Amino acid sequence: MHFPILRAIALFVSIILGGILLFVFDLYELNSPGINTALLLLMTMLKVLYFLGATLHWIRRTVSSAYHLRYLMGFLVMQVLLIVLSFAIDYYCLYQINPSSFLVPKGQLGHGLAAQLLTFLYFSLGKYTTAGGGEMHPATPAAQVCAMGEMVVSYFTTVLIIANVGYLQTLFSRSAPGT
Helix, strand or coil, rough: CHHHHHHHEEEEEEHHHHHHHHHHHHHCCCHHHHHHHHHHHHHHHCCCCHHHHHHHHHHHHCCCHHHHHHCHHHHHHHHHHHHHHHHHHHHHHHHHHHHHEEECCCCCCCCCCHHHHHHHHHHHHHHHCCCCCCCEEEHHHHHHHHHHHHHHHHHHHHHHHHHHHHHEEEEEECCCCCC
């Protein structure tokens, strides 16, 4: 297995573990709700920067690396999976920190960890694809910032990157050394 894939998997796992760690902090009340919310917002901003930078970096590498070109779609699929899962965990954590973070119709948010995670996974996928229903809304500034972060990343990866991969490769190849 090549190093770029291992690195991508390690980053994938670390971002998911970051969300789980925040959940544990809140579950055992290791921090105040304000600190947990601030940590979550910081994590959101770092994730947005990571996703945007990593996607551009990978596409830039496709110009000179057959390996990166061969695994571009795999990388993009993994990015989408990571984005949706990590933001779903963030939304769940925000809800646990402050249940009024989201406006949820009565009875829609199930009871128990699995049902609630599934609801926030549905919400995250809806935000990512922009096809989500209007039944659930972020209600607090923290929830709105997280949702906006996911929307920026999803717009960037779907419209600006995937639709323009050929153009970006041409652009990067012109600026590559020796061309």
